[in-house]
Amino acid sequence: MTTEYASTEPTREAVDALQGPVLIEFGTSWCGHCAAAQPLLAKIMADYPQVQHLKIEDAAGRRLGRSFQVKLWPTLIFSRDGKTLSRLVRPTSISELEEAFEQLTGEC
Template sequence: MGAQISSQQKSDHGEVLSINSLDNWKTRFQNSKTSNKLMVIDFSAAWCGPCKFIEPAVHDLAIEFSDVDFIKIDIDVLPDVAKDFEVNAMPTFVLVKKGKECERIVGAKKDELHRMIEKHRF
């Protein structure tokens, strides 16, 4: 992959992509507008304890739901994206379909995130 997108975890079934440039984010978000695929955006920060706590669970969800795009955005790397989505606490998970927010979960709530992915993935 390019230098601006890094894979947090790769497997045969799913991955979480860290987006580190505004251009790559804009391209990925624009492409999602014409797709029926659910996108889960994980807004986090390197210094956030709850973000680190839920990170393994997010990777597990990416493997379980390989038909869903999992994107990780560090609010300190891309603060404008966090501002656009009105992220005020971490972790915040924003579920997006066809470019529109369909659900939001604030906090390290693995079971709730799992339910919301199930609800919106098709």
């Protein structure tokens, strides 16, 4: 699991070109909702080592977040081979994360 938000964002084209299961997490280090989600993400990500994790610092005017229509933090985008499968906004339970990860990895 990636622990720090990247201040430099990749292009949307680069993200769409990623192969396999990918979790894109948008947020900031000072966001309380983002901090509250970290223990849940750490627990679930330990069970899915095959999922690539991009942790992107978001802010007004950041192109990548806007291209995914991010409005609240954290927003989690689950994609496989460049296609968005699902999204969670401000997750608060392991069960909703588990469902999204199972869909992402095809373990449903």
